[in-house]
């Protein structure tokens with residue numbers, strides 16, 4: 001069986017133990033399957049991505065003993081592709097401009113008893129004159145995927161979407177995420193759009209990542225179906241926690257791989273700390 005998996009870090013900080021766990025889990029799985037391991041730099045957040053962090057990613061992965069294929073896919077070099085995917089979705093009426101601010105959406109979600117729903121997200125574009133007025137006034141907007149339109153486009157297949165993860169077959173339920181943002185006024189891609197597109201371009205057959213992204217799989221398989229992309233198998237692994245039982249974050253400097261390296265730890269020590277066999 002063909003097996004291609006990936007590690008897709010964002011260069012917005014130094015890699016820490018949680019990233020090491022993800023990268024090593026994926027790398028070990030590729031080796032065990034006689035498959036391929038690819039790397040992707042998720043640097044679409046150009047305000048927060050830094051070259052220095054990208055260079056550190058290569059250094060840290062190399063120190064961990066991980067080998068990856070080159071050239072590495074860097075999302076900032078593929079913006080035109082995301083733009084054309086977005087245009088395809090737009091031509092099919094599957095996305096719409098949403099002028100609500102993040103704050104307004106968060107407030108609407110907070111007061112909704114059952115999470116995101118069509119009551120919160122409009123599900124379609126504003127009437128043409130209203131939209132034109134907002135555009136003329138230069139108001140910011142986000143392109144949201146319309147679940148209503150996706151349901152109409154796929155018909156019964158929308159409710160029969162299934163993907164495989166570590167627990168077996170799972171029925172996809174994209175409604176639990178609501179109409180997610182796929183791009184913003186001045187930027188052609190969100191994480192969801194770029195990641196789904198790139199997994200397909202890189203031939204990824206197995207998406208291995210932290211369980212904080214488990215919910216996202218419900219949306220990602222819908223995007224794959226709408227865009228005619230192959231569907232990978234999903235494996236979501238446990239998250240690495242700090243001493244207080246909280247999820248490691250980029251701000252936990254002590255857990256960065258470079259801090260561990262500077263303190264004299266080896267990559268085998270890191271594997272032991274993560275309970276991963278070498």
Ligand code: GLU
Pocket residue numbers: 007008009010042195208209210213
């Ligand atoms: N770039 C994402 C992160 O740093 C990873 C997304 C993924 O693996 O799908 O958390």
